[in-house]
Amino acid sequence: MGISLDELQLAARNHGMPLEALRYDVTPVGLHYLLIHFDVPEVPPDWRLRLGGHVERELELSLDDLRARPAVRRIVTMECAGNGRAQFEPHVVSQPWLAEAVGTGEWGGVELAPLLEEAGVREGAVEVLFGALDRGIDGGVEQAYERALSLGEALAGDAMLAYELNGAPLPPQHGAPLRLVVPGWYGMTSVKWLERITVLDRPFDGYQQVHAYRFRRSEDEEGEPITRIHPRALMVPPGVPDFMTRRRFVEAGPCRVEGRAWSGFAPVAAVEVSSDGGDTWSDADLEPAPDRWAWSHWTWTWQAEPGDHDLLCRARDTAGNHQPLEPEWNVGGYVNNSVQRVAVTVR
């Protein structure tokens, strides 16, 4: 692997969740992963959310207007669609995540559907577009960051507009004053620094929808849109690390291994762990998730014997989705949910 200056610039500003933070039910602010497409924008003092497009009546709402509505809180596990990208061979150039682009927040705000109902979605509407304050150039195109959801997902799902994270006002880097949160979907859907919601009568064809975030095996393929989070289990790397290599050192004897598992398609059905590099697997003890779209805690006791070992874990969900041992390469380096491997020396 050789990471370029461009990728290092991205890695130094965006950050993953150090995996020992898998021990928290809800990720403390500052440890949740963060992917900022352009810059954290300046928010104008007269910020308003504008909801318009193919609707009966346009809405313009201040943060106080939103806070006056019925509030909802959801514990949601969010993951970057590019998590695992740096493990692809051939190398895919973009934000170089290993496996740590994840976090779980307790998001507070209002549900999306009642706002759309209040505006009155007109006959013929097909999608809802979410426009952000942050601007920049991506793939040669100057743009505000924008992503759309189908009208069905926007109305029927658990999508919400969040102005709080973990009981405190939304921090700037997570989209203050207001962001979309679409539980179960990869993070690119949950548009930060939201200022415009536009109901569309035809599909959105912007860069982040039709070029980025598609699963393409070659450059000339149109590809399939990236949507929901594929299942993944991650463990807290046991023992203590070497500073530079992050290799783990564990004392021989019983070693409690813990982690989290999640899927955006269905509840997690099982987590399995291997201490012999994947030859044999044992079931971990799995706890119920604290919320519909939050990760599940799991534990497993390893009888650690002296020597070098590769610890692996993998999840599957009740819809039959599971984690592959090897990733499926694609142009954008998305959806690499291949199993985590942690190199451990037992002393």
Next chain:
Amino acid sequence: MGISLDELQLAARNHGMPLEALRYDVTPVGLHYLLIHFDVPEVPPDWRLRLGGHVERELELSLDDLRARPAVRRIVTMECAGNGRAQFEPHVVSQPWLAEAVGTGEWGGVELAPLLEEAGVREGAVEVLFGALDRGIDGGVEQAYERALSLGEALAGDAMLAYELNGAPLPPQHGAPLRLVVPGWYGMTSVKWLERITVLDRPFDGYQQVHAYRFRRSEDEEGEPITRIHPRALMVPPGVPDFMTRRRFVEAGPCRVEGRAWSGFAPVAAVEVSSDGGDTWSDADLEPAPDRWAWSHWTWTWQAEPGDHDLLCRARDTAGNHQPLEPEWNVGGYVNNSVQRVAVTVR
């Protein structure tokens, strides 16, 4: 440049401050830079701070005991001693910072000196050792993270023990429940997850003191210890970025450039800006720092003309320290305070 897997693992867990966050007087939690040597440790429920060693009487203090003492709040700019490391040629392998390993926090807690006075420092004491909860292996040596200060610095300086950041309890990643903050010094001094303070009657010879954090021009040199923060100015990159290259795009005409400047030796005397790659320099407008060890805000109006430009900024302090155009290479890749260069295309 080619960054290795080891370095990428560090870059994905530790993170810099996205430079647009230079716009905030105090860095919001989650945007402040973060360097975690080993893991964010688990804190035992019966945590106590123990102060002992070469003293008249040992102290054992709970967080409530500390909160019952006179509180102090200081706005402090903190920077990693390795900031700028990734710019060195030949390449230095460790946490690969570009220029973003900085942040300013409003730290709340108690002063260090009164605690040492209460314990009664005995005749012959020379240093004070700060021991952390986080453990791991560094340079082949298993260790808890530990660093010492001279008795003079510990008693006469502005060192404090912080249990709050920006008015809220200290977050885990910044050292909860208690950390040392040594204003004006590079961040390695401000030991996180503090559990032991030991007054020593001879100099501390642990790894982080005698091997790491020394300015050495060759491996066999003993080198000089890294101490205070050398002056630096950084600007908010103007205009909008390209996602991948982070190159900036600005409209022609007057462009307000702003940033911050700091030094751990003395107040900032001046900030200069160049828009021609360093041939000519203009004085920026410099505001007073909000606290003795906090950064100063500066602004400058650039008459941006179409074309490609390198914007540079540099600070000097009232003690005569300044920023070099080119860094001075050293084994550990420390103290690279060479001037920031921001590539801008004016349209």
